[in-house]
Amino acid sequence: MSRPTFFFFAPVVAILALATIFSQRWDKDQPRIGLAVANLQADFFNQIKQSVTKEAAKQGTQVVVADARGDAATQVNQIEDFITKKVDAIIYIPAGATAAGVPVRDARKAHIPIVAVDRNPPGAPADTFIASNSVAGAKKLGQYVAKTTGGNAPVAILQGQIGTTPQVDRSKGFDQALKDNPGLQVVAKQPADWDQDKGFAIAQNMLQVHPDISVFWGQADAMALGAAQAVRVANVGHKVTVVGFDGDFAGLRAVRDGVVDATMTQQTQRMGRMAVQSSEELMNGKKPPAEQLLPAFLTTKADAAKYLANHP
Secondary structure, three states, rough: HHHHHHHHHHHHHHHHHHHHOOOOOOOOOOOOEEEEEEOOOHHHHHHHHHHHHHHHHHHOOEEEEEEEOOHHHHHHHHHHHHEEEOOEEEOOOOOOOOOOOHHHHHHHHHHEEEEEEEOOOOOOOOEEEEEEEHHHHHHHHHHHHHHHHHEEEEEEEEOOOOHHHHHHHHHHHHHHHHHHHOOEEEEEEEEOOOOOHHHHHHHHHHHOOHHHHHHHHEEOHHHHHHHHHHHOOOOOOOOOEOOOOOOHHHHHHHOOOOOOOEEOOOHHHHHHHHHHHHHHHHHHOOOHHHOOEOOEEEEEOOHHHHHHOOOO
16 A cells, blocks of 8 residues: 555544444433443454443443554544543553553543553553453463473464553563473564464464474464464474463364464453443442452363353
8 A cells, every 4th residue: 555545544544433433322311431442353352342231231321332443543532532422431442552541641631430451551550450360371371381391392472562461461471480491492472463364474484493393372362373373384293382362262262173272261251341340330439449350261172162152
């Protein structure tokens, strides 16, 4: 795409995103929550959205959803629209680390409570933050890798979007496990931005440079799926343990089918319910804890079907 074409379409995308919000009807007799989602193409975020809307319906609260489609600038505009419309609370899943604190500061100026889910803006935390305990979860996953490999293996890591809360915390937890198991040596590490196609391409390049890689860790299931595909294509001739994080439906199916060895299943349904409940508390002048961290569950082939049938 040429530069002039890009500049033509960029504002069009933002306008269409806002038009989606404008087209949703507001009932002034109901409390109103604006749900700003990073990217509804991702199953993980879609699960949270479904849980939020279901719980809000039980509470008699209206939810209007804005999908940033992975674009932080679009999301800032969408939340500005929520503020203009004077929503009673905002549930916020940041689209990235860049400018993530802007909506929080703007909401505070307008005296609108804001609940962050999965990602908490650095330097401008929301009124409460709901997420998995990614440090503990990633450490547990690293311990599983150590046990599975006997504690000796060349490791490659596909990182998420650098600077986002889950990327930082998952790195920290996995590094703790690596420190306890010095035979697990990281030979390659590169961001794949939560994307399966990027994960595949980067994992292919890693295998070309380091054909002895025996462990791939994708910091999200999508990247683990990309790595698993790269391993199959490369036909490396030795066992490669592939692990992910999220427990989204594609990841769980891959674990059930033996394509991916393990993942950490996050409690997406519970996160959505808690986000609505915390919004209600804030709207009523109550103050939930600054952080509400939930355990993620180590999931292997033995129990993947359980989470597919009834996702937590």
